[in-house]
Amino acid sequence: MLRKIRCSQLSAIYTNFSTKVEIDATLRDNFERKEFKPRSHPGRSQVKVASIPPDILKAIKIILQDSDAKSFQDESVKLNNYIHSRLLPPEEDEIRVKAAKIHQNVSNKVYSKIDKGLSQEEIENVNTKINTTVFNVLKKNVYRWGNISYDKPTSLQYLMARAAPEYAILVRIFDEIKRRIPDYKPRSFFDFGSGVGTGTWAVNTYWKDSIFEYFTVDTSTHMNDLARLILCQGRDNVEMPFKAYFQRQFLPASTDLKYNIVLSAFTLFEMPSMKTRLETIQKLWNKTEDFLIIVEHGSNAGFRIVNEAREFVLNSKRNKRGYAFAPCPNDNVCPRYLEQQTPCNFLMKYETLGLHKTEVVADLFTYVILRKGVRPSDDPQWPRIVRAPIVKSGHTICRLCTSQGELKEIIFSKGKYDQTTYRCARSSNWGDLLPVK
Incomplete structure (x- = not known):
């Protein structure tokens, strides 16, 4: 469920309403020659509504x-x-810290009488009575986590x-990787x-060939059996379609083997502490040659996990x-993390x-794609639209995260912007890059 945000909160987060931007100059000719259209500009995700591939869906239905x-x-x-x-x-x-605070309050109350x-x-x-009371209060006030x-x-x-x-x-x-690096062909x-x-299933949507x-890792043997069964059309007597498909219950100790794309999706909540999460992130970063992708649910807690992984790797x-x-x-x-809104x-x-x-329903998610190496000099670093644009008659409001690490709100109106810039903003969605400078 989406959390409601007050307008006053948004105004406090986003700044520089008067900032003026324009279409990236390197794209201007492409738009004029109509190689690009605003509705399908190069910053837009091409995935609007996704559905599980028919062969996978058929296998799932057989299993269920x-x-x-x-x-x-x-x-x-x-x-x-x-x-x-x-x-x-x-x-x-x-x-x-919480126990000490509760102990202080309970002690003051008891001894004052x-x-x-x-x-x-x-x-x-x-x-003894104070300690018992503190323990009981602490039990009610500390989140009972369990994997x-x-x-x-x-x-x-x-x-x-969840499938x-x-x-x-x-x-x-x-799609973000495929769209920005169309010639990229991962091998592992x-x-x-x-x-x-x-x-x-998802990686095969783009790079099956x-x-x-x-190489997959999951501590649950039942999950591993289910994943294999789905790839085998939901039947026990069907041969695995991939020759080099390996399943393990735990991360391999060897650091020699590396992979082009390493993914951790909706997994780090199962770790009992920040220490174990960061130790795992370090191992995964060591395993990748190109990309490490961390994905979690779009809650505050999920965002904390993704952001701590981002900061750990980059710093x-x-x-x-x-x-x-x-x-x-x-x-x-991350400016969003600093604002804590x-x-x-x-x-x-x-x-x-x-x-x-x-x-057709929707789900919130938070993620980061980290890539090894130095950011290319020709990376345009277009701003990312981080909230749903507000489309009104004659103008569109876009809330952006910029290459300077700032959150900005820009009003694109017909009167102040050329048609290409205006229409690109108006055609963009939450999560798209906006090709402006």
Whole structure:
């Protein structure tokens, strides 16, 4: 569910209403020759509504039918709601600070009511009661985090609830790479926390003919079995269509093998602390030759995970040089994180599995694509539209994250802007790059 934001909050976040921009000069001739049209300018995502590929969808329906999926329907909805509402596991330091504060308040309250001297035994009894009270209050005020155990029923529930939105989100993210580097042909793909295999389906949407090796890791054997079964058309007696497709339960210890694209999608919530999350990010960064992609739910907690991974990779002195490929047009500290108002997230529409009827719904996600190497000198670093544009009669308001690491709100009107710039802004959506300088 989208959080409502007050206009006063937005005004406080975005600045420089009078900033003037214009279409990137390198594209001006392309627009004049009509090689580009504003409705399909090079900053626009081509994925509007995504649906699972027909062969994958057919396999899923066979599996769910064989497993009596109807009995899992209610539980799959509960699982989906729980996943969306999860918070990060509390850190030990946070718990200690909270416990000390509660202890101080409880002690002050208890001892303020005692108007006589106490024996040593009485003091010990009072302190025992205080500690018991503190423990009970702390239990109610500390989030009870726990990782999800994916047995066979839970894996099937996850398939029903999460396969469609996760595939759609990953297709949207891979489209960013394909659109900006059309000649890119990855040879290998590593999926950490691969689940039911949505990463493999999505990467094959663009690079099935070029990828030679798939390596997937998931701690759940049931998830691994389900992912393999889906690729085998939902049948046990069908041969795996990919020769170099490997599944493991844990990250391999070897650091020699590297992969062109490394993905961690909707996985880091299962880590018990920031320390283990960052240790995992380091291992994944070491595994990639080109891209490391981190994706999480578009909540505040999900954004915190993505942002800490981004900051860790970009600022760690022991890491090989890298830069933010997307969605950030810069490597500065995220301005959204500094403002702490709303997460940097995006909206993706998708078609449901259609077990009863097919619907088009949407899901929020947050992500970062990190690329090894130095940002190319010809990278235009166009600003990213980070909220849905407000389209009015005669003008459009775009909220942008810029190459300077600032949030700006720009009003594109017919009177102040040329037709190409105006129409590009008016045709753009939340999450698109706007090809202006």
